Amino acid sequence: MEILRPFVEQLVEPALAELGVVGDHWRNMIAPSREKSMGDLSLPCFAFAKQLGMAPDVVAEELQSRIPQTNEITDINSTSGYLNFKSSPSWLAEYVIAGNVRVGDAEGRNPTGSKSVLIEHTSANPNGPFHVGRARNAILGDTLVRLHRLHGNEVCAEYYVDDMGKQVAVLAWALANLSTEEVNVILTNREPVNPTWENKPDHDRVRWYQAAQVLRNDEAKKPDIEKAISAMVHASENGDNTVLESFQNAYQPVLDGMLETLARLRINFDQFTKESLFVTNGDVGEIMQKLASLEIHGVAENGAEYLDLGARGLKGKTEFFYRRGDGSSLYATRDIAYHIWKFTQCENLINILGEDHKLQSKQVSLTLNELGFKSPEVLFYSFIKLPEGKMSTRQGNVVFMDDLLEEAKSQASSVVREIRPDYSDEQVAQIGEAVGTSAVRFNIIKVSPDKGFTFRWEEALSFDSDSAPFIMYSHTRCCSIAEKCRAIDNLDDTVDYDYTEIPGSMYELLRVIACHNDLLARAVGQNRPNLFANQLLSLANAYNGFYRDCKVIQNGAINQTYFAVSQVASSLLKSGMEGLGIVPLSQM
């Protein structure tokens, strides 16, 4: 509870001085209490023990006896070497009700402008529909975009379109050379396209990509195909506009289909940047020239060029190749050009990348440093596996996000249908969609990015206590209360709040509210959305306790103090849910 810190410091300073503690280092030692029942902030006294020649618990007691209660802090206790400070319930209630806790806006409509960030995420090859594995990137990235906005940062959400290179070339080649019949014959043994997605171009065109991959493994056909694809790749890398255009015609409908899926998850982008831009505008050539003049530059036998990053602390394989023997650039080279361009857009960069990109990202980062640029921040995430093993678009061993969302909607709808028989079909469908998509998002967000996990349908579709619907449900309770209050009373402008009687569960809610932005700051500062997901669960949980004990409406009359607290919780739940991409329904 950072809002309490200045008051604690004010109290502690003279007491420490009296005991003979010198220096200022104690300020950093004040930390959130481990035991919530003990306090909001605590000062461990172990470090003073040696200096003063006293036992830690004695130090804590001595300090306690020298510190008076204040308006803000009414509970100071010492236990086992800790000095604990607990906020005054009345003061906290007044503080919260007065609107001192910043609510924020995840849509970014009112940035405080303290910091601007460009967040690049997803950037998936436009060769087929999203599966759950690829979608982890989009969900983490978009959540980070939302949380940064909620925190007040100005954010640009950016998608790097891989519009050149082998993957698109394969797709373009297949679309130009294979008929529908041929594709169907080649993929006879594969599962057919789910009829629901028959007309969705990402699901349709991926079959051409898959068919081409099968043919590329056919020894007889391989040589000719490889030759043709290779020629296209090289043309694209040399900036051949005809080829680049044919690539775009091949992938654009696929990309559009992919973005449609993301839009259903409320994931949108501010800007799309094509990889080919940096080849055609000359940036890549220029950078390769600069790299050649570096002292860690090296040349291989066939003329390929690299940097020896071992000299900059890279372990393992230290040669980083940025130019092929034939003079063309590599993906990483273009990525460096892209980063330098991104730095012209924004001074803070964040990338969301799969763990397989760790080495590459390190190489790009070190090279950027070599050229005088700073490193981007990177959020790495582990892969989502299936119980049967790794997911692979190429092999068709995947769970499509489109299928997951349909299933989520359908299951959520049947729950609604069951417990709210009075709702119309339209209402049920709308709630089912909101709950289903929110639950899918949340179940991915709540897991720490560096933990790999196995996708299981029942878990992805879990609507239990630590899930999006749990949070959504608390919010609907807030809304329901607010609506009833509006009906009772047109809300006079003169309201007297009672800060003398604060029930325990209301105090607990106030404490969670008071820490809300601490958690947001941490989640944003460390790029860890799961921390804020956890905070929202705590908030919903605390609200449920408050709801149980503190009746806002009793005997037809409104308790204005309770109502005010409920409204603050409601705002924070709503903005927080938007920060996670969860839909804040008012009814469910």
Added chain:
RNA sequence: GGGCGCGUAGCACAGCUGGAUAAUGCGUCGGCCUCCUAAGCCGAAGAUCGCGGGUUCGAAUCCUGCCGCGCCCGCCA
């Protein structure tokens, strides 16, 4: 073989800038709808924090060795 990451109750997951009785959910067991939406609430049982050493007044947290899992080690993207 080398590099990076992970390993916490039956399952899942938090805590890891060292600090108090290791938090939460699922599952299990037991309670709560004449009371603002029970997708809820309350209670109980359940953990040698992968294993062994080290640093420290104090280690789930830092260091080190081992074991297990994942990712990477292309003039691919």
